[in-house]
Every structure is written in C-alpha cells, then in structure tokens.
Amino acid sequence: MVESSVELQQHLCKALEIAQPDVLRSLLTTMIQTLMNAEADTLCGADYGQRSEERTNQRNGYRQRPLDTRMGTLDLAIPKLRQGSYYPQWLLEPRRRSERALVSVVAQCYVSGVSTRKVENIAQSLGIERLSKSQVSEMAKSLDEQVEAFRNRPLDQEAYPYVWLDAMVVRCREAGRIVNVAVVIATAVTREGHREVLGLDVITSEDGAGWTAFLRGLVARGLKGVKLVISDAHQGLKSAVGAVLPGAAWQRCRTHFMRNLLCKVPRKAQPAVATLVRSIFAQSDKEQVLAQHAQVVERLLPQFAEAANLLIDAGPDLLAFTDFPQKHWRQIWSNNPQERLNREIRRRTDVVGIFPNRMAIIRLVGSVLAEQNDEWAVSRRYMSLESIAEAIQGLQRTKSEELDDSPALPSAA
Numbered sequence: 001m002v003e004s005s006v007e008l009q010q011h012l013c014k015a016l017e018i019a020q021p022d023v024l025r026s027l028l029t030t031m032i033q034t035l036m037n038a039e040a041d042t043l044c045g046a047d048y049g050q051r052s053e054e055r056t057n058q059r060n061g062y063r064q065r066p067l068d069t070r071m072g073t074l075d076l077a078i079p080k081l082r083q084g085s086y087y088p089q090w091l092l093e094p095r096r097r098s099e100r101a102l103v104s105v106v107a108q109c110y111v112s113g114v115s116t117r118k119v120e121n122i123a124q125s126l127g128i129e130r131l132s133k134s135q136v137s138e139m140a141k142s143l144d145e146q147v148e149a150f151r152n153r154p155l156d157q158e159a160y161p162y163v164w165l166d167a168m169v170v171r172c173r174e175a176g177r178i179v180n181v182a183v184v185i186a187t188a189v190t191r192e193g194h195r196e197v198l199g200l201d202v203i204t205s206e207d208g209a210g211w212t213a214f215l216r217g218l219v220a221r222g223l224k225g226v227k228l229v230i231s232d233a234h235q236g237l238k239s240a241v242g243a244v245l246p247g248a249a250w251q252r253c254r255t256h257f258m259r260n261l262l263c264k265v266p267r268k269a270q271p272a273v274a275t276l277v278r279s280i281f282a283q284s285d286k287e288q289v290l291a292q293h294a295q296v297v298e299r300l301l302p303q304f305a306e307a308a309n310l311l312i313d314a315g316p317d318l319l320a321f322t323d324f325p326q327k328h329w330r331q332i333w334s335n336n337p338q339e340r341l342n343r344e345i346r347r348r349t350d351v352v353g354i355f356p357n358r359m360a361i362i363r364l365v366g367s368v369l370a371e372q373n374d375e376w377a378v379s380r381r382y383m384s385l386e387s388i389a390e391a392i393q394g395l396q397r398t399k400s401e402e403l404d405d406s407p408a409l410p411s412a413a
Helices: 002-018 020-045 102-113 116-125 131-151 208-220 237-245 255-262 266-280 286-302 305-313 326-334 336-352 359-378 385-403
Strands: 057-070 072-081 160-174 177-189 195-203 228-231 249-252
Touching: 002 326, 020 057, 020 072, 072 131, 102 116, 102 131, 102 286, 131 195, 160 286, 160 336, 177 208, 177 237, 195 208, 195 359, 208 228, 228 237, 237 249, 249 255, 255 266, 255 326, 266 286, 286 305, 336 359
Parallel strands: 160 228, 228 249
Antiparallel strands: 057 072, 160 177, 177 195
C-alpha cells in the first residue's frame, strides 16, 4: 500500500509539473463533481445507492452544464432529485455559466481595444468553447455599472478653473443604418492642480444644441469656478460656452488652429510657416507675444495672404492665454495632453470599427476615461497651487478694475 501511494504521489507531482491543461481541468472537474455529489447525498439523507430508513429523497440522474473557467470549459454533471431540485449556488449563478473572473478578463480585453472577434479566439485558446460574439458583448456589459457611476458622479467638491472640450466622430448602427455620431469629452484642472475627466456623452451631431445639453449636464452635477475654456473654433461649441458658462474666457486650441492654417498654405511651405507661427508662442511675456504676432502676420501677407488674414481674425482668441500666469501658458495653448488622450481612445475605437449602439460607445470610451482619471488622481500636479491661486486672484482683480473704470450711468433728473 505504501509503495502504491508513493507511486501515485510521484505520478501526480509529475503531471502537475508538466501542467497540462487537460490534467488540471480533469482534477478540477473531479473535485467539483465530488462536492456536488456529497451535497446531493446530504439533501437525500443517505449516500447514493444506500438503503436507509433516514432517506428523505432519491437521486434522479444528472443534467449536463458547462462551466467556463480560466482552465477552460468544464463539463459538469449536476445531480437531479425526484422531489424538489438541487442547484450548486456556491458554484453557478442562475442563467449564467461564466465564471466572474472570466467575465472580468473578457471585459478587460474589450476595454484594451481587442475586438469581439479576437476575444472569441482568445477564449478558444484558453479552452473555452461556444463563446459567441454576442456573449462577449454581454460580458462587456458588466462594465456598465462602473461607467455610469463615473459619468454621473457629483462635481461640487472642487472648482475647475481650466476646462478642455473636444469631440471625435465614431460610427454606430442606428435604425438599421450606419451613421456618424460625436463623442464629446470634457477634462479640467482642479484648484488643487490635478487633471480630471469631467464627463462624456454621445450626441447626434456636433452642433450648438448638443454641446449646450452636455455643458448643462456638467453644471447640474456641480461644475463651477470655470475661468478659461480651451477648444476648437466650432461655432456651436463657442455659443454653448457663452450661454452655459458666462464669465469664462475662451481659448482657441493651437493644435486645431495650426491644422486649419496649414490647409491654406502650399505643402512645400508648410514646415516653414508652421515654424514661424510657433515662434509666437515661444515669447516670454504678453507684450512680446503680441509684437511677434504682428511680425508674423506682416511676413505672411505678401505670399500667403489667406493664412495671414486667418491669423489676424483668430488673434484675440488664439492669444487669450496671455491673460493668465506665464507658468500655465504651455499647458493652456498646447492642448497636447488632450490630443494624447484622444489618440488613446481612438486606438480602442478603431479596433471595434462600427459600434452596435450608443451604449457600447459609452461603455468602451467611459472605461478608458475612468482608468485615465484614476491615473491622474495619483500622479503629480499638472499645475502648481501657487500659480492656480495667482490666476484666480488676477482675474478677480482685473474684473474689479474694469468695473471701476466703466463710465457711470447718468443719474435720473
């Protein structure tokens, strides 16, 4: 008996060292099956096949049930009873055969930008059978609760002096057609100097009505203390900012402006013109910025009059950052962090291609933004506390001076 036990132990250790999936699945299946049989015998009051006066029920065969685990799909035989029913609640959930850990893995693959077709292939490589694209989408819905909590969280605990607004277009199925919808995103810097994702939404088109509804939703959640909004020059967006956030200045995004400007310049001259325009933002104070802007316009007028006129018209909005502390200039006009965030989102959405509905868009983009927001919360400050306080005090002082210098209204006779 001792030699037989030693041989069995050696055989088992060797099998575990090789770690073949079939062996591990067989061991796990045997253990689960033994536990279910023992629980069913307890409910019957006697062991299987045993004659006993204490027996209160009898076994009535088995029903097959697959269980997806990280070791693959297990084919389980759940005992059936003649009276009543038996279901292993500790192992399986009603009407769900997927292990929770597997749901998290598949959902995380979806958030990471893996398409549902590729997720199906990944599951099959893990030994999971009969996992369709619709089941993958159902697993991804486990993220909905977290995304909705993130989107609807209150914003009344902080003031947000700087707010960035941007949108991107994705394709979605609606009413049997493939249409373009806009994903609008708002990020901000708090009074503590940290970046934060304020919210997102999916609107039919990037017009004034869509932006107004989105901004009103942010204000209803507690958005306050906005001093400057940075975005592209979309007319509907500008109108929405003026209507919903009165008193906030508007800064035209330099990245979007450069794209519009270079479209009016021949391709061969674009590098030189781009370098010349960037020199405006490399100055050290407001007076030098304004002077450099005038010089660049003067140099562009002879050859590229259309680009020069665009630079003249966009001057006040493009140079709005000069009214804020110089320490914030690069963070305000560059908008590079927002562009990087957009590229990260686009990397995921491009894999999906066409979304089945708007909720799928919110699920994926919201999960990416929630992860980014968590990273920003523990990273170093985007702006210093001293410079944030200086910006707020400077704007309040400027407004009070404007009120003092305004002409007095004539008194009634």
